[in-house]
Amino acid sequence: MLLAYRSALVSDRISASGTEATEFAVAADRHGVVSVPAIVVNDRLAWVGNVPEPRFVANLLQAAGSAAGSL
Amino acid sequence: MELGRPERDAIRELLGGLAREVPVLLELGPEQTPVSVLLGGRELDFGAETRSLLEQVASLSDRVALTVAEVEERGPWPRTTIAGRLVYHGLPWGYELSTLVYAVAEAGREESMLSEASLAALAGLEHDVSLEVFVTPT
Numbered sequence: 092m093l094l095a096y097r098s099a100l101v102s103d104r105i106s107a108s109g110t111e112a113t114e115f116a117v118a119a120d121r122h123g124v125v126s127v128p129a130i131v132v133n134d135r136l137a138w139v140g141n142v143p144e145p146r147f148v149a150n151l152l153q154a155a156g157s158a159a160g161s162l
Numbered sequence: 163m164e165l166g167r168p169e170r171d172a173i174r175e176l177l178g179g180l181a182r183e184v185p186v187l188l189e190l191g192p193e194q195t196p197v198s199v200l201l202g203g204r205e206l207d208f209g210a211e212t213r214s215l216l217e218q219v220a221s222l223s224d225r226v227a228l229t230v231a232e233v234e235e236r237g238p239w240p241r242t243t244i245a246g247r248l249v250y251h252g253l254p255w256g257y258e259l260s261t262l263v264y265a266v267a268e269a270g271r272e273e274s275m276l277s278e279a280s281l282a283a284l285a286g287l288e289h290d291v292s293l294e295v296f297v298t299p300t
Contacts, residue, residue, distance in 0.1 A: 093261050096248045098284055100269060100274060101284055104290050105291050106249075111297060148280045148284060151291065155289060
């Protein structure tokens with residue numbers, strides 16, 4: 092989650108939120124979350140699990156449909 | 163939940179390096195989809211516990227400006243917003259409290275912790291992106 096926050100702090104284009112899945116089980120179910128951390132990008136489940144920063148950024152860009160460039 | 167001395171000391175040290183004031187907004191109100199969790203034989207009040215934790219955190223730094231707002235309509239409460247940008251829905255217990263404290267620390271820092279490569283890649287974003295991370299307390 093910290094990488095999502097770090098990303099949002101450096102780009103006005105990125106909004107980041109964390110959601111406690113037990114407390115907000117309806118929202119988690121709506122996105123098909125079965126394990127955590129689950130990362131939802133633009134309202135679609137993008138990937139599950141902690142990844143290193145370069146992979147996080149690459150995943151983010153890929154899920155957002157932008158040209159990822161090389162990291 | 164009361165923070166122990168080791169936790170308070172660690173938070174105080176982490177927030178000691180804030181270069182600017184960081185606003186933290188906690189919104190409380192009736193939950194959209196109430197859930198019941200028992201802890202120590204009593205039902206957990208997510209809003210009250212979140213308020214207590216954030217008040218304890220804010221008391222450890224004069225650069226953390228906590229505002230608590232009571233909302234009448236049902237919604238995704240408790241909701242914590244750091245520096246007007248970083249949102250957390252729910253009670254930040256366990257590891258998630260650490261994440262929020264780190265988020266406050268980074269919001270109050272002049273420079274990002276991200277690598278130059280990551281900063282360059284994110285600078286190329288052409289569309290708005292919404293990130294939502296689902297977590298559970300650990």
